[in-house]
Amino acid sequence: MKPAYETKIIQTSQYTIQLYLDYFNERLRVDHYRGNMTMILTELEQITKQHAFTKVIFFTRPEHWQVLLTKGFALEAIIKGFYNGTDSYIMTAYKDIDRRSSKYWIKEDELLHTILSKERKREESDPPAMYHIRKATLQDATNLAQLYGKVFTVYPTPMNDSEYVCKMIKQGMLFYVVECNNQLVSAASADVNSLYHxxxxxxCATLPQHRKYGLIKKLLIELENELKTNGIYCAFSIARSLSFGMNAAFYQLGYQYTGRLTNNCYIFDKLEDMNVWVKDLSYEKSAFIMNDKTD
Incomplete structure (x- = not known):
């Protein structure tokens, strides 16, 4: 049985590329590269045809995005500070007209404009005392997987698999959770790249009956504070363009919208567009942390 995804490093005397072959989402992603760009693009074309990928995503350095533009790629988003302070340009190419065409683009524009027109709140109130926030451990893997399985019918990665969650935590992925009556009701993570900081x-997931207290924002703040402590200042997220709540949360936390990825991945019940939000944590003071109320 073919895996949902695999990483692959191809190294020759003229180029090196690190790829993420995402079979579930029918896409090929270039995470790292160096060397002859012409030969790299030839290699990508061959792999795309071999696996019938319908989208290619290339995380590109500033000196190369215009090279890809001349080869038919389009600029969809920018992540500021991605490479140790240097920006990354997310370039994409499509191999299928349905993958290239978005049915919800105008609706997503309207949602985004509504969010951007709102004033950012200065303070946040704490949720009721029955909610407690903490950092997750390996012992939480099963409960985390169950939470993601309940919230998402379809998800881009196998987060409903406890072994996969356990593997991610062992590899250094940070998870923070909210408990209510000894049950995990909300969670969020930070996938840290220590090489490029x-x-x-x-x-980000919250059970429906617990969504009115802004738990995700509290979790994101906790993650941000730990990232800053570890010298990680470039924080970004890729949020469902149709989700008012998630996009509003990142906007309210000071993130900047920097683009939209068309039909980027399967989530809930279909391929969806994803908005990119970016924040430089080095300019952010440690903000309103949720109090762990135990009385």
Whole structure:
């Protein structure tokens, strides 16, 4: 049985590329590269045809994004500070017209404009005392997997698999959770890249009956504070463009919208567009942390 994804490093005398072959989402992603760009693009074309990928995503340095532009790639988003303070340009190419076409783009624009027109709140109130926030451990893997399985019918990565969650934690992924009556009701993670000093804030999930207290924002703040402590200042997230709540949360926390990835991944019940939000944590003071009320 073919895995949902695999990473692959191809090294020759003229180029080196690190790839993420995402079979579940039918896409090929270039995470790291160096060397002859013409030969790299030839290699990507061959792999795309071999696996029938319908989207290619290339995380590109500033000196190369215009090279890809001349080869038919499009600029969809920018992550500021991605490479130890240097920006990354997310370039994409499509191999299928349905993958290239978004049915919800105008609706997503309207949602985004509504969010951007709102004033950012200065303070946040704490949720009721029955909610407690903490850092997750390996012992939480099963409960985390169950939480993601309940919240998402379909998800881009196998977060409903406890072994996969355990593997991610062992590899250094940070998870923070909220408990209510000894049950995990909300969680979020930070996928940290120690080489380039950036982190993707992701895997945000809250059970429906607990969504009115802003738990995700509290978790994101906790993650941000730990990232800053560890010298990680580039934080970004890729949020469902149709989700008012998630996009509003990142906006309210001071993130900047920097682009949208068309039909980027399967989530909930279909391929969805994803908004990119970026924040430089070095300019952010340690903000309103949720009090762990035990009385």
């Amino acid at each position: 950036h982190a993707e804030l992701t895997d």
